[in-house]
Amino acid sequence: MVLLLFNTRRRFVIVLLLVTLSCFSFRLCFGQDRITSFTTPIKDTDTLLCKSGVFRFGFFTPVNSTTRLRYVGIWYDKIPKQTVVWVANKDTPINDASGVVSISDDGNLVITDGRNRLLWSTNVTVPPVAPNATWVQLMDTGNLALQDNRNNGEILWESFKHPYNSFLPTMSLGTNKRTGENLKLTSWRSYQDPSTGNYTAGLAPLTFPELTFPELLIWKNNVPIWRSGPWNGQVFIGLPDVDSLLFLDGFNLINDKQGTFSMSFANDSFMYHFNLDPDGVIYQRDWSTSLRDWRIGAMFPSTYCDAYGICGPYGSCSSREDPPCECVKGFVPRNSTEWKARNWSNGCVRKGQLRCERQSNGGGKGDVFVRLQKMKVPVNAVQSDANEQDCPKQCKDNCSCIAYAFDRGIGCMLWSGNLVDMQSSLRTGIDLYIRLPHSELKTYSNRAVIIIAPVLGVAFLAAVCVLLACRKFKKRPDTSAELMFKRMEALTSGNETASNQVKLKELPLFEFQVLATATGSFSLRNKLGQGGFGPVYKGKLSEGQEIAVKRLSQASGQGLEELMNEVVVISKLQHRNLVKLLGCCIEGVERLLVYEYMPNKSLDAYLFDPLKQKILDWKTRFNIMEGICRGLLYLHRDSRLKIIHRDLKVSNILLDDNLNPKISDFGLARVFRANEDEANTRRVVGTYGYMSPEYAMEGLISEKSDVFSLGVIFLEILSGRKNSHKEETNLNLLAYAWKLWNEGEAASLADPTIFDKSFEKEITRCVQIGLLCAQETANDRPNVSTVIWMLTTENTNLQEPKQRALIARRGSCDQGSLSINDLSLTAVTGR
Known part of the structure; x- marks a missing residue:
């Protein structure tokens, strides 16, 4: 009996000890969504997860960051794209993985580094401090709250009262004239740097005693750059596109008539938020499960006229x-x-x-x-x-x-x-x-008396003429369009016959309103991407045809010449590996090009996305390389015009339904005469990282300029990495490929998602072809027809690549690793 009692007590002690250890090790006693004074602090590899599983709190490094700095923040969990909605130590990052988040002796939530230096604190007074006086919980709303354990969970501090760049459902932004409090959003400095940026957004502070209605503003360095117009109880009455407003569903502004405003919105899904981006634009985003991406529903500012005070007083x-x-x-x-x-x-x-x-x-x-x-x-x-x-x-x-x-x-x-x-x-x-003044009214009245009668008569006759003309012509180019075509014909420099110039005029002209309707007034929901020329939108014509509309941005360095150049070039080209131009639009300040719609967007959207790149298996990537070559061969040798693209890169390769490649963006293309093989220019345009040395340094243009770009594209397709990406050796992709080739390890350049021993020989061969294309001397590079032969002919011995290109050949050091894929040049003087 005594023995039985002893064994029972021993089992009880063991079970109690195990449960206690589990509580301390895994925080099961208090849940995984909170920190207390006596639980294990959160270290760099630990996180909190709210009960709903939507938000996670812990340490992170921004995607694509070139540093290894560690920040503490809140982000969406179970979403493949890192989306951080709040950052604590935004201006005091940790240089290593030694950071700790804990409850300090004074009851505050604090972040310290490996040397126990205080980097961030909630910095509230918690009198009197006692053991386990406070605890922190990550709420299902995404709010991180420091609560008083002795006072029915009274919230002493919360992240919603210290917002950063994201406005979440149930959060409030507002201004309090009595206390001076003004809760505003603040942008990141860049997409890779979450430190305090230049832009803020929120309700306007009350600078006038009589002002009792709020407006939403965006400031850059405390200077307003956008204003919504005043709130009328349902909408802000200064926004250009009421169809895109979400204020009609769930938004609320509270005015206590004592100088306090607060704005909040409720939504059925927390997978929905507003974000102030580093470029100073507020985007509304909601998560699409089917697209596995954030959809953009609204954007402020959205038009040229949204810029604050763009037209000056009056x-x-x-x-x-x-x-x-x-x-x-x-x-x-x-x-x-x-x-x-x-x-x-x-x-x-x-x-x-x-x-x-x-x-x-x-x-x-x-x-x-x-x-x-x-x-x-x-x-x-x-x-x-x-x-x-x-x-x-x-x-x-x-x-x-x-x-x-x-x-x-x-x-x-x-x-x-x-x-x-x-x-x-x-x-x-x-x-x-x-x-x-009354004199102005008199002026208008006198003018009306003098003008109205003849105007009515002329208007009547004009209306009759217009009706008759409309019966005969459905569309007629306006004066600006006629001038455009004359300038286009001049660009051909005598290369085209009169009959071909007539065909140029047969290119359809779209009315701006037709394209605006097709794209939902250029809604951000339909935005496909952004290039140096301007944004590209998906559209659907009334007859059901899907289109892609490229809209020239007024802030773009490119202009009417590039647009006309693209129309001249691409309207003459018909090839399965070139994107098809359907028409254009020139109305007022608007310049637009209309293309066939490519549902799979551009090649870079697949290559450099950790999820989508798995779709591109080895066979698909090989077919894409071959297709690009065949499109380029058509430009260089088989079309009626001899064309050098000059801006060949993966973002200018579009993919159709079957992932077949189509070369696009001919705004910078150069048309050569039939007997012309090389030209010189003082205006170097294109993108670093894809630019041949002789073109970047001396302005020399030839077929071999495009071949160099083709070689870089090959290496990016094979590796799934950008040329600007730095390896552990601090070499860019091109330099790194040369290093592996010289070490006999070329196949290790391949993207792990496509590498297979059975493909090793083909992959090595394609790396060799890419390096042959990217040789420093133009004459050493093969032409495109030879590249196609090398790709499609087996058991052929290829030449050894001679020397990789050095972008700054005349400098004293090797700068081949300084190619930057994302930097576009539009006007650089060649030597």
Whole structure:
């Protein structure tokens, strides 16, 4: 009996000891979503996971970072793309894996390094401090909360009150005039560097005592660069595309009338957030399980006219007009020379003086108010208690009031200073009334009397003519299009016959509105990518045909010449490995090209994505290499024009439904005469990392320039790595391939996802071909027809590659590893 009791007690002690050890080792007693004073601190390899499994907290290094710095933050779990939504030690990273997150003796959550130096703290007062006084929990909402264990879990500190670059559901942004608190988003410095960036976003601070309605702003270094317009209870009334707004579903702004605003939104899914990116743009993103990627639903700013104050004082912007800026009625440009040169920063001035004081004294006719419709109202409005009927009178009776507007959700708005940051023709806009001298109204009336009768007559005749013309012609190029075609024909430099030039004019011209409708007003949901030329959007025409629309960005270094060059070149080319141009659009400031739609986007989207690169097996990659060669051979030898692409790279290789390659982006292509083999240019354009030495350094262009780029592409396809990627030896991909070749280990360059012993000989052969193409001397490189022969002919002895290219051949050191794939040059003077 005693023995039995002893054994039972011993078993109980053993079980209790095991349970206790489990609690301390795995935090099972307190859950995996929290830290307490007596649990094991979180080390570099440990994490917290919220109960729902959506968010994880711990140490991370940003994707594609060139450093090994460690940060502590919160990110989405179970998503293949690293998406960090909050960072603690953003400006104090850890240089190694020695970091620890724990509860300190004073009850704060702290981050320390291997030397026990304090790098970050919640920095709140927790009196009196006692053992296990506080604990930290990662909530299902993504909020990290420091709680008081003695006071029913009172929250002492939370990450939602210290937001960084992401705005999550149930989070609030706001401003408190009494306390001076202003919760704003702050961007990362770059996509690889989470330290404090240059951009902030949030509700405007209350600088005017009378201001009682909020606006959303983005600042760059505390200077506003974008403004939403005021909130009317449902939407911000200054946003250009109401269809893309998400404020109608779940957004709420609370105003306590005491100087405190807070904005929050609720959503059924936490896989949804707003993010202020390092480029100063707010993106709305939601996770698509089918696409396995974030979908972009809205973007602010989204148009050229969204730039804060782009047209200066009393200037109004319309993205549908060319030029986009114009002075409002009664105003003229302050500096007409600057205005004509498209420099609108100085804005406009009144044509005539106001007569408000004379009206007050009973002398002469007073001022009048002119209505501007569907406007984004100016900044710095002051709210009045006047109703809709009394609002005009209140402004009219106040000589300092120069404009007013009324919105039922906001009330009466008055302006007394310069009218800045206006837009017209907005679907969410409202009517704005601007004070003008009576003489301006008289001018308009006199003009109307003189002009209206003949105009009506002319308009009637014009309408009849237009109707008759429309019956005969469905589309007719406008004047700018006609001029464009004349300039295009000049670009051919006598290479084309008259009949071919006529065929050039047969290229379809699309109306801008047709393309806007097809792309959902160029919605970010339809954005396929971004190049040096501008963004590319997916579209669908009314007859059901899917298209890709490239829209020239006004900020792009490329312009009409490149667009015309691309139309001239690609409209003449028909090959299964070249993308097909369907048409173009030239309207006002808009320049667009319309292509066949490639559902699999570009080659780089597969090669450099850890998940998608598995789709490209060895056979597929080999077929892609061969297809690129056949498209390039057509450009060099088989087409009616002899064309050097000059910007051949993996991002300019598109993939169709069957992953067949199609060369695209001919904006920088050079058309050669039939008897011309080489040319010299002082304008070097293209992308470092793919540029041949003789072209980058001396401006020499030939077929062999494209062959060099082809060799780099081969090595990237084989390895699944960018040429700019640095290996452990600090060599770029091209230099690293040469090193492996000289060591007899060329096959080890291959992407592990495709390597197989049965393919080793083929892979080694393709590495050799890539290095032959990337030799320093142009004459040593094979032409494209020889490359195809080497790819498709087995049991043939190939030449040994001689020397890898050194980008800075005339320098004193080897800079072959300094090729940068992502740096595009558009105007560099050659030697």
